[in-house]
Amino acid sequence: MITSTANPRIKRLAGLQKKRRMREEEQVFLTEGLRMFREAPPEMLRELYVSESFAKKEKELICRKEQEARIQAEILADHVFSHVSDTKTPQGVLCVMARRKEPSAEEMFDLQTGGKPPLLMVLDNLQDPGNLGTILRTGEGAGVTGVVMSSDCVDLYNPKTVRSTMGSVYRVPCRREDDMERFLHKMKEAGIRIYAAHLKGTADYDEEDYTGGSAFLIGNEGNGLKEETARMADTYIRIPMEGEVESLNAAIAATILMFEAGRQRRRK
Structure with a gap:
């Protein structure tokens, strides 16, 4: 579990939230909230971050999405999750998604x-x-x-x-x-x-x-x-x-x- 906002991964997430250039360089975007998490296509899901409290409540849902996307969720202390969230009342789940290929x-x-x-x-x-x-x-x-x-x-x-x-x-x-x-x-x-x-x-x-x-x-x-x-x-x-x-x-x-x-x- 990540417990410090000084962690390099947390600094990167905060940068992706705020900086368009970073998102473009990595060809990713961030989504937050339970609905966006449920609907996230497994093939687009690159990274999954959940708050400690969310992880306790939604173990089954997280496990299912981990299996579908073949990734491992990273648990963040609640105050760390709030630090990287773009919402006033975070729901406790954040996804880093690969962008869809633009059609010609x-x-x-x-x-x-x-x-x-x-x-x-x-x-x-x-x-x-x-x-x-x-x-x-x-x-x-x-x-x-x-x-x-x-x-x-x-x-x-x-x-x-x-x-x-x-x-x-x-x-x-x-x-x-x-x-x-x-x-x-x-x-x-x-x-x-x-x-x-x-x-x-x-x-x-x-x-x-x-x-x-x-x-x-x-x-x-x-x-x-x-x-x-x-x-x-x-x-x-x-x-x-x-x-x-x-x-x-x-x-x-x-x-x-x-x-x-x-x-x-x-x-x-």
Whole structure:
């Protein structure tokens, strides 16, 4: 059992929590909590750390996951676990996970769910970890086949982003794209129609047909889509609203669009 916060392994874990560069160098990310632990794919699980109190309560669960992943859990004194945790009330279990291999652009265009054509979310300079995580989670529920992020988006593996995905980070194919304009050109060539959620939209979102290959562009929380990204859209769509509300939170707007697409595909 590790009982000191000065232990080199503890210092490394604290660094992985705080530093994106360290996570990228090791190609890992951290997850915390019982749900994320239960859903962790064994083939992605690299290291497992549990608090002393958690180890006493969940012996059977820990043993099962150790056998599945073929690793040995490391027990930390409760105060040491609190030191490396990113949450105010730690549940006592932390996993170091290997990242999934990013799909190529062409693989993103070919992704299908249940035989249905691709349904992609393209995120342009999204900055809020909670918004990104929520889009992954609701996207999985709506049948989205993949998420593409511009290079200036918030880190997918930020602990707050990972936590807000509630496990979807393990399953939803994601790709970070350095040249978004080139990527969108390829998307059009692949026959995927691009829709931009935009204040200049003239078509109501529920009047369009998303049963074919479709992609939604979602912009920055404060400034919306960059002009060079927005102009790549085939159609500008809008979510009609009452009162004096001009726009919605990025994750909420994305959720409305994704579930409308999902509804149309179920009916077809």
